Amino acid sequence: MKEVNELKKLLLVCNIYQKILSNNLKKFLDTATKKIIAASIIICVLVFGVIGGYLLSNEVVSLFLSGDASSVYLLVISQSLTAFIMTVAFFAVFSFISSDSSTLEQVLSWMPIKNIYRKLGIILPQMLNIIMCVMILMIILYLPAMFVNQVSIGVILTVLASSFIQSVLSLLLIETFYHIFVFITYHLHIPYFLNISLSFSIILSSLYVFMQLKNYSEYLTDYQAYSYQPIYIGSGIYAMLFRKQLSVSINPLIYFLIVAGIIAAFLLAVSTDRSKCEQRPLKFLQNWRFTSNKAQTLLMKELKFNVRNEDNFLLILLILLAAILCRIKFGFNTENLTVVIVLAAVSTLPVFNSYSLDLKYIRLYKQLGVSPLLLYVTKLLGALIYSAFIYIILNMIYFSSFNGLKYSLLGVIFLLVFSVSFNFMGILIPKNPEVPTAQAAGIITVLLIILPLFYVFTRIIPLNHAGKIVLTACVFICSIIGGIWMNQKRWYKAE
Amino acid sequence: MLKIENVTKKYSNGITGIENFSLSMADSEIVCIAGPNGSGKTTLINCVLDVIPMTSGSISFNGLPCGKEEYKQSIAYVADETILIDSLSGEEYIDFISAMYGKHDEVKRNSLIELFSMQGALKQIVSTYSHGMRKKLQLICAFMLECKLIILDEPTRGLDVESIVSLKKLMKKYQAAGGSILMSTHNLSAAESYCDRFSIISGGALIAEGTAEELKSRYDADNMEEVFMKSSVLSERSERIEEIIAGM
Incomplete structure (x- = not known):
């Protein structure tokens, strides 16, 4: 009974x-x-x-x-x-x-x-x-x-x-x-x-x-x-x-x-398993003190947020373990530009989460006299520095000779473009803690629309080297404008 | 009868939550645990609830050892942090708790809902509730279950005056029916009127114990707040507080 x-x-x-x-x-x-x-x-x-x-x-x-x-x-x-x-x-x-x-x-x-x-x-x-x-x-x-x-x-x-x-x-x-x-x-x-x-x-x-x-x-x-x-x-x-x-x-x-x-x-x-009762949060960057400079303080806060966030921690751990496995199993290295581009894309994945981490604090920022533009810039910079850190580690794992260094440096441009675009996506479709699948579904839907369009577009107008640079610059600029615009919208919506 | 004997809880990071803590509670007794922030009150409550394992010592209720299902069946809890399942409606939450304890007293449940004026809010999702409404929902669940012991962690925080008055009356009625309450609160002046006994805890250890009158006379104090300052915060700290405020 x-x-x-x-x-x-x-x-x-x-x-x-x-x-x-x-x-x-x-x-x-x-x-x-x-x-x-x-x-x-x-x-x-x-x-x-x-x-x-x-x-x-x-x-x-x-x-x-x-x-x-x-x-x-x-x-x-x-x-x-x-x-x-x-x-x-x-x-x-x-x-x-x-x-x-x-x-x-x-x-x-x-x-x-x-x-x-x-x-x-x-x-x-x-x-x-x-x-x-x-x-x-x-x-x-x-x-x-x-x-x-x-x-x-x-x-x-x-x-x-x-x-x-x-x-x-x-x-x-x-x-x-x-x-x-x-x-x-x-x-x-x-x-x-x-x-x-x-x-x-x-x-x-x-x-x-x-x-x-x-x-x-x-x-x-x-x-x-x-x-x-x-x-x-x-x-x-x-x-x-x-x-x-x-x-x-x-x-x-x-x-x-x-x-x-x-x-x-x-x-x-x-x-x-009786072990979920105790929380053991990380205290990385505990010695970094905030200063009286608002922008600097927001940037430091963003970095602390990113490195201590549990989702990011899990993501990085998975990325690093998978990267090591792929290096051992397939022998990929930085002498291949495609590999470097993939490393740049993977390094910027945590940027998706960056905006949603701060959504509930918008009212606090308003109270503290932070402008929406300052918040956008510091969040983007913080996420970029964080992604760059992951990118460096991944490049160290995939380093084979100094020949690949030029590709690694070239990859920084991709890192920049990916960061800005992913940041825009994160603001456009922020992660909802109650429906975590929504962000992934939303991003996949956006990609499903953009990628075929991009494919058709490049088929109609075959791009030379200069054309590709112009297109990349356009994506970069549009993402920044889109990011600033969406950030403003969300800022004034959060009453 | 709740028996807490020499309970020690050391966390994995080396911090000691409570050390050699002992307390006995008779039936129909309301005991208040008071102490500064971080003194170990919540650790003690979590050990009593078997939410965290104690490092040493023993806890039992009416002879049932802590952790046994029958033991847990005898205890209801109202958490300080209004931990509720946000995605359920108030009604669904109450149904869930009733089903988990296997208790369905429809009359009592409806009376409690009416007492805390929650009739209109029960269909709403909990995440839309204010802090006070969440607390009321927790209180309805705790008193609805007819457990022999209720643990209340800061039960009046966030409640409106009417609900505080109702809660006090409810506690007295519950006590008269043979129930015991172990509560933690910082509102010592209010607690004095309805608590039979106080246990003052500081740094994880029991500092003082007794009725309000006994403690006031022991510490030569006019009220329980003064007792608290003299016993748990220690007189040197009390003097330092005066110095800091004077210097501001």
């Missing part, structure tokens, strides 16, 4: 978590215009997704399907791998932009609910959302091609079921590693231990994907030797069901023990 009550409470927490998400979404989509735009985006994504998915997967699906059990099994393996990769990607995206669940956790901390149920109440709906996204994407990508190839409903359901199992088990594994990292970093007294653990689990999962992709063809050709690898563990169910036809050497006992082990490890890892 007691356990039933606990399970009821667990469901209650799951329900309230989903209610929070749905209320936030309702609040965000509060006007008819916003609802129409959102619906249009969803319809466009679905239509283009189905067409694109068909074009992408039709060849693969028709290649795999010759009608016998082994060809379907190969498709199942291939889809399990895709599901694993998608799960890792969605876990990373959701972790980074997911709504802050800390208040709910705080409220629940003194309530009569067991620690493990409290944690599960928040983790399970998060997992459900990730799995739903993976499954929607799998359906969009593969279902049209399977229908066209006249695959039977039974096979379609089997393929989707293994993708589902794959996604669930992958998430359980990633969550297990995350909670183990939290346990370790917490006891090592590391600041921002939650974000550090998150970065480690994402990087570790990505690294595993990279390592296993090398063996992709091996899994398909030697499919009869089942290797119990997490990357395609979802396919095990199909392998067991058709063990005789496929002659796959899979031991059901070992398989179920592994699955049970993953679930047990997840539950154990979640139950040990």
Whole structure:
């Protein structure tokens, strides 16, 4: 009876978590215009997704399907791998932009609910959302091609079921590693231990994907030797069901023990995590004293804000870890201009957040007699200095010889242009803490409009070297004008 | 009966929140914990609520050890920081708390809503509430649950006069029905009228304990604020405050 009550409470927490998400979404989509735009985006994504998915997967699906059990099994393996990769990607995206669940956790901390149920109440709906996204994407990508190839409903359901199992088990594994990292970093007294653990689990999962992709063809050709690898563990169910036809050497006992082990490890890892109660903020630049000069003080404040912001910290950690991995794995270096441009773009990513960090303080700035232009300039400069710092570190990681130095210096121009444009985007679509996905969605929408326009424009008027410089200068100037204009608008709106 | 025995909490950054703190609370008793900012009041409350693990010592309520579900079921809490789930409406929040404690007394719930004049605001999302409305919502939830112990952290902060008067009456009624209240407040003059006992904490340690009359006589003070200054802030600091103000 007691356990039933606990399970009821667990469901209650799951329900309230989903209610929070749905209320936030309702609040965000509060006007008819916003609802129409959102619906249009969803319809466009679905239509283009189905067409694109068909074009992408039709060849693969028709290649795999010759009608016998082994060809379907190969498709199942291939889809399990895709599901694993998608799960890792969605876990990373959701972790980074997911709504802050800390208040709910705080409220629940003194309530009569067991620690493990409290944690599960928040983790399970998060997992459900990730799995739903993976499954929607799998359906969009593969279902049209399977229908066209006249695959039977039974096979379609089997393929989707293994993708589902794959996604669930992958998430359980990633969550297990995350909670183990939290346990370790917490006891090592590391600041921002939650974000550090998150970065480690994402990087570790990505690294595993990279390592296993090398063996992709091996899994398909030697499919009869089942290797119990997490990357395609979802396919095990199909392998067991058709063990005789496929002659796959899979031991059901070992398989179920592994699955049970993953679930047990997840539950154990979640139950040990009792560490979210203490905050350990960073105190970087504590010795920097503010001066009587207003501009200088605002600039220093901006730098302190940026270096101590937890989202930025997580982003930089991910960027650095990914950069090191790419350097080791692909051998990229600064002697390639494209690499340098990418480094400049990546270094300026925190600029997106810069404006939203200060939105709630606009009234305070007004009270302190700060002008909107001064705020704009100091915020931009602060974000630029911060980005330059990341850019220098990334260039040091990718340094191979002094030949690349000229590209690194050239990259500073890109850094400048990216900073100004991203800053404008951040003011145009500031991050909303209640609907964190909105900023990402908004920026993607803007890019989806701008990039094809830019492509068409450059096709119609092929640009020479001077033309490219003029175009870059135009983007730079327009972003500054746009940024100042939008900043003024938001300034006077914040009454 | 709440029993706090030799509780010590050391944070991972080396700071000691409270040290060897002991306190016993009888049923139907209202005890006020007073102390300067950073003295360890919230740390103590968090330990009692099992929000943070204590380093050593023990806490129990009516024989139930701290952390047990039944223990948590017996305690309601009103936080100082008006921590609420902002995205829910007031009504949804009340429903959620009721369901978590498994208690649904519709009559009591409606009476409390009316007492704090919150009928019109319940459909609104909590993020649109003023500080006072958020506090009222927390108080409705705490008193609705009929727990045996309520912990109130600065319960009157942000409340209007009518709500403060209502809260005091509500506390007395709750006490008469056998409930205990452990509260933390800086408003010692007001607390004197409804608290049975005071525990003064400073630097994480218990400095003085007793009824208002006992403490006033012990420290030769006219009121509880004077007791507080003499006991927790220490007389040297008290003199220094006078010097600073005189020099301004």
